[in-house]
Amino acid sequence: MNIIWVGLFILSLICFMINGDASSLGVMIGSGKEAVLFSLELTAVYALWMGFIEISTQSGLLENMSGRIKPLIDKLFKNSCDKAREFLALNLTANLLGLTNAATPSAISAVKELDKENKTPYPTYAMCMLFVINATGIDFFPATVIALRSAYGSADPTSIFLPFVIVNLINSLVGVLLVYLLCSPRKQKSSDCVFEALTEGTIKRSSSHR
Amino acid sequence: MKITDYIIPVLFIGIMAIGLGKKTNVYNAFVKGAGKSLRLVGDLFPYIFAVFLAIGLFKASGLSSLTAKVLTPVLVPLGVPVELTELIVLKNISGSGSLAVLGNIFKVYGADSYIGRCASIIMSSTETTLYIAGIYFADTKVKRIGKPLAIGLLISTMSVFLSCWLCKII
Numbered sequence: 001m002n003i004i005w006v007g008l009f010i011l012s013l014i015c016f017m018i019n020g021d022a023s024s025l026g027v028m029i030g031s032g033k034e035a036v037l038f039s040l041e042l043t044a045v046y047a048l049w050m051g052f053i054e055i056s057t058q059s060g061l062l063e064n065m066s067g068r069i070k071p072l073i074d075k076l077f078k079n080s081c082d083k084a085r086e087f088l089a090l091n092l093t094a095n096l097l098g099l100t101n102a103a104t105p106s107a108i109s110a111v112k113e114l115d116k117e118n119k120t121p122y123p124t125y126a127m128c129m130l131f132v133i134n135a136t137g138i139d140f141f142p143a144t145v146i147a148l149r150s151a152y153g154s155a156d157p158t159s160i161f162l163p164f165v166i167v168n169l170i171n172s173l174v175g176v177l178l179v180y181l182l183c184s185p186r187k188q189k190s191s192d193c194v195f196e197a198l199t200e201g202t203i204k205r206s207s208s209h210r
Numbered sequence: 211m212k213i214t215d216y217i218i219p220v221l222f223i224g225i226m227a228i229g230l231g232k233k234t235n236v237y238n239a240f241v242k243g244a245g246k247s248l249r250l251v252g253d254l255f256p257y258i259f260a261v262f263l264a265i266g267l268f269k270a271s272g273l274s275s276l277t278a279k280v281l282t283p284v285l286v287p288l289g290v291p292v293e294l295t296e297l298i299v300l301k302n303i304s305g306s307g308s309l310a311v312l313g314n315i316f317k318v319y320g321a322d323s324y325i326g327r328c329a330s331i332i333m334s335s336t337e338t339t340l341y342i343a344g345i346y347f348a349d350t351k352v353k354r355i356g357k358p359l360a361i362g363l364l365i366s367t368m369s370v371f372l373s374c375w376l377c378k379i380i
Contacts, residue, residue: 001344001347001359002353004340005260005264008264008265008267008268008273009267011271011273012267012268012270012271012273013267013271015271015272015273015276016267016270016271019271019272021271023270024267024270024271027266028263028266028267030266031263031266032259032262034262034266035255035258035259035261035263036259038258039251039255039259042251043248043251046247047243047244047245047247047248048244050243050244050246050247050250051239051240051241051243052221052222052225052240052243053243054242054243054244054246055225055226055234055236055239055240055243056225056228057239057243058234058235058239059225059228059231059232059234059236059239061225061228061229061232097221098217099218100337104345105247105250107346108250108254108345108346108348108349111346111347111350111352112350115351115352118352120351121351121353121354122352122354122357123354123355123357123358127346127347127352128357128358128361130346131342131343131346131355131359131362132358132361132362132365134342134346135336135337135342135343135358135365136335136337136362136365136366136369137335137336137337142330142333144309144334145312145333148309148312148313148316148321149321149326149330152313152316152317152321153320153321154316154321154322154326155322157321159327160327160330160331160334162380163327163331163373163376163380164330164334164335166372166376167331167335167369167376168334168335170369170372171335171336171365174365174368175361175362175365178364178365179358179361182357182361183358
């Protein structure tokens with residue numbers, strides 16, 4: 001994120017200079033204002049969802065629900081923390097219902113819970129899985145795009161539904177598979193061990209040379 | 211109303227009914243939960259601000275159209291129409307920005323054209339990966355998110371090709 005952000009920033013500013021465009025400060029302030037407005041909007045949207053999430057928590061609905069899909073969640077995320085499981089269940093449900101706005105606060109809460117057991121700067125397997133699932137968007141109905149299509153006079157706005165479902169399914173499957181193959185905790189550990197063994201070996205060798 | 215329009219009202223009524231059934235103080239619970247939102251967004255704000263700043267500069271400086279131009283000779287031989295390159299560059303970065311581009315594509319080429327259909331599926335098949343990466347890990351010790359980010363971007367790229375090919379068939 002660090003490299004991407006700095007890279008975007010510096011390259012854009014260089015572009016401004018090359019184009020002889022003096023509006024960069026104005027653009028930055030404008031984007032800043034957009035960020036403030038967007039945050040205010042988010043506050044309203046999250047307040048609504050977090051209100052209902054709290055009702056579900058206190059009534060025990062959330063616990064009940066996450067208990068029911070516990071085997072699925074534990075297998076998918078390789079997670080054993082109860083608190084995180086509730087948020088993961090909530091996130092999955094929100095995603096499946098197409099409620100992106102409810103998915104984000106639950107994902108953030110889940111990552112925070114998972115982070116408590118994480119002692120490294122690297123994301124855990126569960127975090128990787130959660131991120132990729134949300135980034136690839138398991139979604140059943142592309143409401144925004146369909147609304148926009150009908151607004152621009154499409155004869156059949158929902159005609160994209162079949163290819164959409166196919167692309168989405170493949171996306172999610174490949175995503176889960178890639179995380180499983182590349183981020184699995186056992187694999188990471190073994191490669192770490194190999195790395196440690198290698199570095200230790202070279203250190204020992206170099207010291208024996210001396 | 212379509213079936214999907216019933217999801218929200220049914221969901222909210224259901225949650226409240228279950229809350230009442232379990233003798234929860236629904237009003238107090240709602241207020242408590244809603245109150246947390248301000249703090250959450252407060253924690254996220256610096257990250258949202260930073261991401262928006264970079265996106266704003268990226269779009270206004272002409273770097274985004276430049277990137278689109280650079281990518282064109284790579285994407286076109288692989289079956290991706292030239293008209294979609296800007297959308298492809300933007301969709302990983304900015305939701306509102308790419309939605310504006312999508313609207314423009316519909317206006318110029320028509321929502322039912324091949325390009326319009328391709329654009330619809332590209333737009334709806336993945337989320338704004340970079341924004342999610344910036345927000346999800348905002349308040350944690352996690353700093354090295356290269357691996358999941360790479361997977362997310364890879365899938366996003368893959369879905370572009372898939373969309374374009376599928377639109378030719380279906």
